[in-house]
Amino acid sequence: MKVKKYQASSMQEAMKKVRADLGKQAVILQSKTIYTGGFLGLFKKKAIEVVAGIDPNPRPEVKEKLRTTPVVEKKQSAVPAINNAEVLAKEVKELKKILEQYSRNNKITFEGIPEELKPPLLTLKEQEVSTDLIIELKQALLSKWQESKGHVDQQQSVIWAKEWLLNKIKPLQESPLQKKKYINIIGPTGVGKTTTLAKMAADSVLEKGKKVAFISTDTYRIAAINQLKTYADLLKVPMHVAYKAEDFPEAIKQLEDYDTVYIDTAGRNYRDERYVKELKNMISFEEEVESYLVMALTSKENDLKEIIEKFSLIPIEKFIFTKMDETKTHGTLLNLMCHCQKGVAFMTNGQNVPDDLMEVDAETIVDIMFGENV
Template sequence: MKMKKFVAESMPAALQKIRTQLGDDAVIVNSKVVYTGGFLGMFKKRQLEIVAAVDEHGAPSPQKVAYEHSPEKKEIAPASPSLEPLLQEVKQLREQMSRKQQTESVNNGLDSTLFPEKVQPICRNLLQVGVRPSTVKLWTEQVTKRLYKDDALQVENAFSQEMQNAWSSLTFGPTLYEKKYINVVGPTGVGKTTTLAKLAADSILQHGKRAAFITTDTYRIAAIDQLQTYAKIVGAPLEVCYNVQDFRKAKERFCDYDVVFVDTAGRNFRNETYVQDLEKVIDFTNEVETFLVLALTSKEEDMRAIIDKFRHIDIHRFIFTKLDETATYGTMVSIVEEYEKGVAYVTNGQNVPDDLLPISKDAFAKLLLNDGCDQHG
């Protein structure tokens, strides 16, 4: 048996497509209304999604695709005895699909239709991008209480306010370059070096700082070359440090500089002696601002495992990279709330220095509410 899914604006249009592609002997297995496209969950297009099937072995069949039903009415015309096995199979498939749909709605854990119509699109969107249902429920309930005007923007602002209240005790926002050293740590390949180059360019071009680089990532020649290239582009000197003595020398060389960007290999910071060594040279509490870099393409449980590995370091804020590579970036909210640390930046592409978004609480809320549309690279 051959099965196929069709999406059309109306039942006659769907039947036309089904006849053309599967022939007159096709039968309808399942039909439902779906909403596609739209912006912010609004202005979505109502369409019919129909699953039709045909017996490829060509059982002689007097039954044709019956146009007799609305999408809610899933009856098909009575079967002739020769079609009985096929219809049995179709019935089983229908039951399977209905079970799957039920499980999906239960798994979601939050029924957005329980809330007023105007908050439903945002509620659904937050669930869709992966914010935890319990978090969405809390926000939606608070917003619903505060709602008094029939205005979509009002709803969005209320959501933004609610989110920002939830994060009131956390510090968000880009670095103010108040500390001499900016340190980015995180696992391999998340974009530490690229992000550091973007930050250095920002410090020089936007803030007029005198900047320098230190790299302690000496495991790979390519890593040094990569940073050397960025250092040349932004016109900042680079020191490669293999040990504490090198670091001490680099510190002396850069004593007149405003800010020193320190690049590391992921494995350095998992090694406690490395941190203890660095602490002999620089005062971590007063001189260093440390960002933990996480890629939004990682799974949430993997992010948790990484954060745990870096627990012995004083992390100030998160930098989330690769927004442009994922649609489920709502996991940031769980991480921020769970570890009680704010966000400094989100990066949305490989371009140095452009693909770097400073993240205030307001910007973070906007990012979640606007479906990331404006920010994707």
């Protein structure tokens, strides 16, 4: 597939350029607003940038097929449908590769940026913060620089950057944690849900003096039940296992007198839609249930976005990120917060229960993004 990029002052003008260059069969693959010209990143003009493509070997039009072989098309209608589906799937896959390649090539540049403003931008880039967020910060810093008439040093630019980021994520962090009685921990396999749940429960018992209980719906792994049972014994709290949907309301009934009930769910392949549906059918997500989605910071960002999408059937209060100590970059955390408009409840940086559990606020996340010890 032939792919080219075009710039114009409006979408109509961009379409004219595309059709003149690639013809009527051209397809718009991506479009976005950009800013061009200006001085030192200021006074830029708004423009439209589009990525268009054309298949060098297009399939014959349907009307031509119907004219030349009408009988064959009618009798074998099922066969072309299958073939067309396969071709379409192949083209979609190819299109995704093209867009990913374009995204990689569309890297942020700091050309024309005053040297004093570069340190915070470079820091976030090293943390693998998304290009969109860095560009947004760049424009904010340039505005501050203009207001100060260029009288700024690197230390001040970092302060500005932290203030900007703090204001951006603070609304996502303001809602209180564990405000409901039933705390539901969900997520894919291998992210440390049971250990995280135990850390949260231990904090509730040892630090807050709450009356706590466990419910496990993870009947797929005996080891998971045994692990949670071990934690329950250590904390001297009751544990119930819901083997089927009917068991869950009964467990809830027996735990009416407890302050907080932690629910441990099965960690299965999140791509299996049945898993999330079974989970939704098992647990009644009423007003007293609060769900946290647990994800590992060591996972690929695109995979984490897919995980969030798959679990979107369930009302998610906030994210919990595990394995913070196993990666040097933490930009994914910020990217997902801004992309999904969800806050972060906890992070874990080890396996020790209950020590390696960190409740985070907006200030803590800002410090993490700028590489400061927390």
